[in-house]
Amino acid sequence: MLRSLHIKNYALIEELHMNFDAGFSVITGETGAGKSIILGAINLLLGQRADVKSIRRGEKKCVIEAVFDISKYNMKSYFKENELEYDDECILRREVQSSGKSRAFINDSPSSVSQIRELGEQLIDIHSQHQNLLLNKEGFQLNVLDIIAGNEQILSEYVQVYTEWKALEKSLKKLTDLAEQSKADEDYIRFQLEQFAEANLKVGEKELLIQESETLEHAEDIKSSLYKLTQIFESDEVGLLALLKEGLLELNNLQNIYPEAEELAQRMESAVIELKDIAQEIADKSENVVYNPERLQEVENRLNIIYSLEQKHRVQSVEELMALEEDFVTRLNDITSYDERIEELTNQCAVAFDKAKSKAAQLSNSRKIAAIKIEKDLSSRLLPLGMPNVRFQIEIKQRETLSVHGEDSVSFLFSANKNGVLQNITSVASGGEIARVMLSIKAMIAGAVKLPTIIFDEIDTGVSGEIADRMADMMVEMGGLDRQVISITHLPQIAAKGSSHFKVYKLDNEEETISNIKKLNKEERIEEIANMLSGATLTDAALSNAKSLLGYK
Known part of the structure; x- marks a missing residue:
């Protein structure tokens, strides 16, 4: 899990350092204070394309460094395969110079950006608002099914035989065209x-x-x-x-x-x-x-x-x-020998296709079993999130041809109303409903995959009140069992549930504006949540409500 994050000379950040704990942490701050800048720095660290414009004005380079505790996540094999030095404490660092040159390091050893991206995907899952659009992407839907079904081995075997079949098919077409x-x-x-x-x-x-x-x-x-x-x-x-x-x-x-x-x-x-x-x-x-x-x-x-x-x-x-x-x-x-070679390759293609078809059927059966489990689990998670009449169904149809994902065509069907017709989820669900569905899916995935750190960037968009409180409870639950959940939020109900609370703020001097962040103590936290409740004017009622949300007397 993420232990610390150090950012220097990135955008409006001069230098900041954050220490994180396990469980559920929250990050708050006014719009424009720099929350998205911190998330941008993390994305850069995890392999996003470097841009010299991200370097703080007047500086020669920016540096982002994160320390992860990976002692409980069985990652030694990854480091061995990639000829990297393993330690229970993993350090990722990314440097971008004003010349445009970018460097990446894993445990102080130079590495490629693709390598740090691959490792980063195993350490952090960042869910931003635009990721809600993935809900309508078949690749994402299939991935959810495969994760819940535990299809990693079957899918790997299928992709191997599918790739072999497609290679033979390509060779056959090339030979046939050449023969003609x-x-x-x-x-x-x-x-x-x-x-x-x-x-x-x-x-x-x-x-x-x-x-x-x-x-x-x-x-x-x-x-x-x-x-x-x-x-x-x-x-x-x-x-x-x-x-x-x-x-x-x-x-x-x-x-x-x-x-x-x-x-x-x-x-x-x-x-x-x-x-x-x-x-x-x-x-x-x-x-x-x-x-x-x-x-x-x-x-x-x-x-x-x-x-x-x-x-x-x-x-x-x-x-x-x-x-x-x-x-x-x-x-x-x-x-004169093309006919014989084409016949031989055609037979090889047929054998390879049969293997791929068999694995695809095995994969499809596993998905259908997982779909029933997901439908039941997701509905039960959505009911307390303000959807008493929710219906969720996974429609699995057989494709005419095999794809790299198998023989299945998948659609997530949804209705929030008692008499509503089940339709494609992104066609009928509101922004708030999609956010709740995505949170529930992430919660299911977190239970199936031991991902060290999950970061939610304003997943609470479109919800408030009791629903926000329930979503916070779900994130708290996800943060248990040696997992770490960090939520960037504007809602006091969610902010109050964090075991740690960070505030992003801006400071102005004569020359520039600087973004910074600090971990709030008890009094500062009460005041921050009170401000989130009442706005700029801090009232006694807001302070009392903040204490109540935080469970303070």
């Missing part, structure tokens, strides 16, 4: 593959064809050049080989009289042999080079096929074309 699109492309893919099959591409083929085309186009020039080279080498009179042989003979003749000619002769003989081989190879190549217009046409036709495919598919090489062909083959294989 692919089947529309099947003829196109098969046509492309037929063209690739006809082309029968080979790695490195284009480069070889380009070279062969060049050779065939210039066959006559090549043959002529090779013939001239042959003549240079092998002419009988002035051929290079004949001259070299003559030179070699001269060197051989010199060897007897000029020994140094031997090495030169050996070298020239090697050159003659090499050049003879070159001459022979040139002669052979000359014979092989033939102008062949038919082959040239074949090569050009083949290159045209390759160039056409490259241009069509916007690639630069045969290798890229072959990779594209493999991709088409893969896509075609996928298309």
Whole structure:
């Protein structure tokens, strides 16, 4: 439960510190004194979006810190799962700087805003006036049913199988859409593959064809050049080989009289042999080079096929074309396997749906049992709150399709009059009646869920007199059994029932207005409640009535 709250430099608050006790506490103060500011600071602490405008004018940052006693609420597992240091005394702190930067801390360890929000939801339930609108929200109504029914485990199991079913359903739709699109492309893919099959591409083929085309186009020039080279080498009179042989003979003749000619002769003989081989190879190549217009046409036709495919598919090489062909083959294989995969996924979807449907039915049965209990309990709580003819009924219908909440569609039906027709509660209930219904629902929930702290922000709107007194009794009851209820109120009947009473007030100086709060002692409390009864003029009668409300003699 909330032990203390410290606020510094938030809105009109310079610095204040509040210590709270278990049971039922009240906060009062004139309109505009700053009660909503304190509630805003608590909401900021619990993860509400930070706004630099909330920082007190002229300051660099605001700080909100709260200390909670969590020793009796079995929360060690949460801290372990989130790798947080556990202590029976939990400290939450939020800082907002004028630069817009926001920081959150749990037990002095930096944490994310989402983390502090998640923990805060387990520590404090803040019920403000706008939350009365939740009464018409199906999600809230289902949540009430599930809390009273103790459906936490069943609901968790249902959400798991429902999520699995929806994921499979999404995958099936995606695969079906892909199959339909692919089947529309099947003829196109098969046509492309037929063209690739006809082309029968080979790695490195284009480069070889380009070279062969060049050779065939210039066959006559090549043959002529090779013939001239042959003549240079092998002419009988002035051929290079004949001259070299003559030179070699001269060197051989010199060897007897000029020994140094031997090495030169050996070298020239090697050159003659090499050049003879070159001459022979040139002669052979000359014979092989033939102008062949038919082959040239074949090569050009083949290159045209390759160039056409490259241009069509916007690639630069045969290798890229072959990779594209493999991709088409893969896509075609996928298309032919879609039916089998769709059938398998459809079966998985059906199994998952049956599981979700079974869990939804289990959840629905539990809710129907809880609905009877809630109808009876809520009616009994509303009777003493000025609704002697109240009728309350929970209508549960089956949805056409499953939702994340199950198969149930829920409506809270209400009538405050003896002969009234049961209708949707927010359509027929007044603001005061809705406030009493919400208080009764919160009281039921508090009995089912051990929430440490509940804060009511003017839940008494639209009620007064004896009804307010009964509502106060209900909040006192909720504040028992190690729970803590704090009510921000304008009604003296409710304020008088608090075991602790805080007053919010404003102080003006030459420069600014400051909001503050203090815990009232006996005399101050009598005077505050007397003011709530009589207004600005404090009368003896009001003081006497205040003492009577407080049970003082």
